[in-house]
Amino acid sequence: KNVKIFKKLNFGFADLVVAIPKDWLDVQNMADLEEVSFEFREKYGRRMRVATKYPNLTESFxxxxxxxxxxxxxxxxxxxxxxxxxxxxxxxxxxxxxxxLKANNLRIINDGTILKSSACIFISKKIAKNKFLNSLE
Structure with a gap:
């Protein structure tokens, strides 16, 4: 809350996505994944496991x-x-x-983009009023 985006840079583009095995032909979107997750739990007696370095974003999504x-x-x-x-x-x-992902036989599901990101410069809101910094924008 005490920082703001100073400048968006035109590099470092990356997306956080949901990826599934290529052979899951019945799963095209998150609604399909929900249906398969219930079938999976019924068949195997446990919930599907989602590996991630971003647990909070994944769970919320x-x-x-x-x-x-x-x-x-x-x-x-x-x-x-x-x-x-x-x-x-x-x-x-x-x-x-x-x-x-492709090299590991995974594919992104159609509505499986959690977020899009790119490189940015952030600054403190306190110094955002600095005339020199504003001249750089």
């Missing part, structure tokens, strides 16, 4: 889309490998091009 049958698995790195190793069923991760 899933719940806002009506997906409730999941459990967050904290990732310490190489999140895209979790479904392959059996550590999770799906992931949320940062991607710029999607090539790492």
């Amino acid at each position: 899933f719940l806002s889309k009506g997906v409730s049958q999941f459990r967050v698995v904290p990732s310490l790195g190489a999140t895209e490998s979790y479904p392959f190793t059996g550590s999770s069923e799906l992931i949320t991760d940062i991607t710029s091009t999607g090539s790492t």
